[in-house]
Amino acid sequence: MTEDLGALLRGLRDAADLTQEQVAERSGVSVRTIRRLESGRSANHRVGTVHLLADALGLREADRLRLATALSGPPGPPAAAAGGEAEARSAPAPAPVALPAPARSGRPAVPDALADAARELAREVRRRWRHEEAQRGVHDPFPLPVRWKPAPAALVDSAANVQRLGPGGTPRALDLDGDLRGTAEVYRRIPSGRLVVLGRAGSGKSVLTIRLVLDLLDLLDLLDLPPGTTAPQPRVPVVFSVGSWDPSTTALRDWMIGRLLRDHPHLARRGYAGATLAAALVDADLVLPVLDGFDEIAEGLRRDALDALNATAAPLVLTSRRDEYAEAVGAANAPLVWAAGIELTDLTPDDLADYLPRTTRTTRSTGAVASEAGPGTSTGPGPGPGTGTGATGSPWDGVLTALRTRRDPAHVRLAEVLTTPLMVILARTLYSEKPDRDPAELLDATRFPSVKSLDEHLLAGFVPTVYRRRAPERDAAGEQPRTAYADPERAAGWLGHLAHHLVRLDRERQDLAWWQLGDSLSRTTRTVAFVLATALSITLTDWLVGFLLTSLSVGELLLQGGLMGPAAGIGFGAVYAMADRSGGGAAFEPSRVRLTLRAARPHLGRSPLRTFASRFAHGLIGGTVMGVGCACALTVQRALVAGTPLTDPDVVGGTLINTLVLASVFGSSAGLAFGLTAAFEAPVDVTAAATPIGLLSSNRSTTCRQFLVLAPAFTLAIALGGHLIVDLLRNVMGPLNWGVRDSLFIGAVGGVGGAASYVLAFTAWGQWLVLARGWLPLTGRLPWNPAAFLDDAYRRGVLRQAGSVYQFRHLRLQHHLGRSYRERHRNFAPATFVPPSTDGM
CATH class of the missing domain: 1.10.260.40 (lambda repressor-like DNA-binding domains)
Structure with a gap:
């Protein structure tokens, strides 16, 4: 009963x-x-x-x-x-499982609005990582057996601390052994909710991370909690690539909020206690940080990072290579407090015998394998399930037998290489998916005399294999797509440039953001590019408007545009150079707002008055510089047409008056126009930045709307405001000429050309257009359609998506491509990294 x-x-x-x-x-x-x-x-x-x-x-x-x-x-x-x-x-009662509950276990129920935001975030995280897992082909034909064991005791906290026991408490044994099928169950056995995942490069940490996030979302039923529930709202696991965190300048909380706003722009809404939803979720302890890649933090910052993590008690998951984490623990004299740890183990020959034969999509003779592998290697499939492939055998049979017997040093070297999922996937891609390649060549001791040579061979063969030429399939409309990216050599060159672009003097980044591709150019080159782009926009606008609104001859019109454009372009270039030098380009990230005809909502950001003041200041500076440039250009134009010396006192006096008038008109008008656009801003939709391509498309739409709002607003402000300012200055400076035709002409040129120049130089999409779609393709460093190339590389498995940015599928692949690119371009000096600190040694 x-x-x-x-x-x-x-x-x-x-x-x-x-x-x-x-x-x-x-x-x-x-x-x-x-x-x-x-x-x-x-x-x-x-x-x-x-x-x-x-x-x-x-x-x-x-x-x-x-x-x-x-x-x-x-x-x-x-x-x-x-x-x-x-x-x-x-089913029988499962092993003890507990929601991670550190010192703040008694969290109160959160407001419904914040719970809705958590559920919305959970849906988006689940959708993204399910798609990423499918894109990786993790389940084709089945997941590699990623297994682990408890981490060494020196790298984890004591059992009593992990279980958060009080004085005199007796810790119970924690069973942390497992494999990829039980990631969430193992994690939920840890009372503190703090786990460190250690492993070699390519050992499967990223695959484990994805599976852990998806399993936690499934087991916790995050998407089905009824509104108003009295139970504590579960935490949403979110993957953060922690390599970009600088703990010496940014608190972990602030950095996490920034990453959430970047990858989930809808969280910029302010709907709870005046804070953004991203900040509210973090502060309410509704986000479980899965910090991926501790070893990618700059070496000199790892101790600071570990100290910052030790200052928190919240649940988290941290992944790292073992050696780098061990060094940080030694420097800090303490592991991650309250954290248990697991270490990924190597794949075995039996694992490969189960996996590799089933990855072969074609049937080939194994005679060549036997001759390469040596005596006794053609005896057919080895023991263990999955090695038998029928009467025809598998091209991997000889290699698998060599891995089990290890009769030769070449066999031992290959067995050492094929112990991580990364190298197995590379070998599978290079040989199982390419029928003209025989895996027996991996046993050639002459070609591959060392483990490093085998590693480099597999890494070097990956890109040519995935970009091998194929007969293109026609789409549903019967059209044959372009194959611009099918050339392996060109694709490797472009990918190499992207990998090199991620190298900085102090660290190697992992996030490949489309709005940062122009950072690979020097500051001088970028400034020149924007001078040319803005000069061209002003020149073309001057010619078009002048042809419609003035009676100038063709020669005078061409001269005026040819002078006005470069003068304004130099002004915009100067402002860009100052902004770039002071902010390092960080101010030009994609906007998290869209423009609408409805009034702005108060929860968007700062107070409307502060937003207006900030925008007015930016517009005032840019408009003033543009006015000065236009005044100088008008002086040169009139001097060339009339033949009057520039040193003539009347010319000098007229130039000063024009400078004062145009700087005042353009500066105040630009400030007013930019300030008022804040009234039309609204948060982006939840799906606006689901992918890098989605964020690019969203930002393009936002930028186009900015132009459509700014151009007429700037034009009217110049045309109408000019009359008011000139009337005020007449009382001080005497008669000034500002006719209706001049007002319309200057207003249209300044409004349309100025708005276009602003869009090109001071928005993320404008910089992408000028640099990534213009300058870099012209110099051969990227294809003409970089967005399509990046998306194609993602679909081929070279890149992965991490929110709104791309990342190379494996860090070792990124290292290899970047190094190969620098070797082909000797004008690039090798990156030099800051040596580790010797303080305290």
């Missing part, structure tokens, strides 16, 4: 000598929920809630089984109609 759940739960609590309030504090379940369960007034039991209570009570397996039986009836085969839910509830 099944026990009553309420009575059983009440009896177990009494046996543990705990009050309802103490159980609530330990479990994170509200007292109200516990009372409803014990009184039998709750008919809609949540399995996760009962597991939390079981962990808080410290129940043994027998009592857990009693609790599971009371919850869902005696164990037995589930009814067919019950589906997966019935199966889950009828």
Whole structure:
């Protein structure tokens, strides 16, 4: 007979000598929920809630089984109609699992608006990483067996601290062994919710990270929590590439908020206590940081990073290479506090025997394999499941036999290389997916006399293999697509430039952001590019407007535009150079707002008055510089047409007056126009930046709307404001000429040309257009359509998507491509890195 759940739960609590309030504090379940369960007034039991209570009570397996039986009836085969839910509830009680609950376990329920934001974020995170996992081909034909063992004791905190026990508490043994099928269950066994994942380069840390995030989202049922629930809102696991974090200048909280705003622009809305949703989610402890790539932090900053992480108590997951993490632990004299640790283990020959033969899509003779592998290697499939491929065998059979026997040093070297998922995937791509390649060549001791030579061979062959020439398929409309990126050599050159672009003097970045591609050019080159681009926009605008609104001859019009454009271009270039030098280009990230005809909402950002003041100041500076340039250009034009010397006192006086008038008109008008555009800003949609291409498209639309708003606003402000300013100055400076035709001409040239120049020089999409789609392709460093190339590289498996940026699929591949590019371009000096600090040694 099944026990009553309420009575059983009440009896177990009494046996543990705990009050309802103490159980609530330990479990994170509200007292109200516990009372409803014990009184039998709750008919809609949540399995996760009962597991939390079981962990808080410290129940043994027998009592857990009693609790599971009371919850869902005696164990037995589930009814067919019950589906997966019935199966889950009828199974024996699982191993102890607990939502990670550190010192802040008793988190109160959050407002519905913030809970909705958490669920929305969870949906987006799940969608992205499911797509990424499918894009990687992780399940083709099945996931490689990524396994692990507990990390060395010197690299983890004590068991009592990991379990957050009080004085005198006796820690229980934590079972952290597992594989890729049980990532979330292993993590949920850690009471502190803090886990360090260690492994060699290419050992599968990224694959494990993705699987952990997806499993946590599935197990925690983040997407199905009813609004107004009294249970604590679970944390949303979010992957952060921690290599870009500088702990010496930015707090972890602020850096995480910035990453969330970049990858999820809809979180810029201000809907809770005046803070952005990103900040509110982080501050409410609703984000579980999965910090990927601790070893990618600059070497001199790792100790600071570990100290900053040790200053927090919140749950987190940290991945790193073992040696780099061990050095940071040694420098800090402490591991990550309250953190358990696991270390990924190597693949075995049996793992490869299961996997590699099933990756071959074509049937080939294995005779050549036997002759290359040596005596005894053509005996057919080795032991273990998956090695048999029928009568025809597999091209991998000889190699797999050599890996098991290791009769030759070449066999030992190859066995050492093929112990990580990265190298196995490279070998699979190079040989299983290319029918004219024989994997037996990997056993050639002459070609590959060392482990390093084998590594370099597999890395070097990856790009040519994935970019091998194929017969293009026609699309649904019957049109044959262009194959501009099918040339392996050109693709390798472009990818090499991108990998080199990520190298900085102090560190090697991993995020490949489309709005930062121009950073690969020197500051001088970028400034020259924007001078030319803005000069061209002003010149063309002057010619077009002059042809429509003035009676100047063709020669005078061409001369005027030819002078006005470069003068304004130099002005814009000077402003850009000052902004770039002061901000390093960081001010030109993609906008997180869109423009709409509706009034702005107060939760967008800073107060409307501060936003207007900031925009007015930017417009005032740019407009003033443009006015000075235009005044000088008009003086030169009139001097050339009339033949008057530039040193003539009348010319000098007229130039000073024009400078004052045009600088005042353009400066005030630009400030007013830019300030008022803030009234038309609204947050981007939730799907606006789901991918790098999505963010690019969204920012292009935003930039075009900015131009459509700024151009007429700037034109009217110049035309109408000019009359007002000239009338005011007449009282001081005497007669000034500002006719209607002149007003319209100057207003149109300044409005349209100035807005276009602003868009080109001071927006992320404008800089992408000028540099990534103009200058870099002209110099052969990128193709003419970089966005299509990046998306194509993603689909071929060279790149991966991480929110709104791309990353190379593997850091070792990025290193290889960058190094190869620098070797081909000797004018690039090798990157020099800051030596590690010797303080305290």
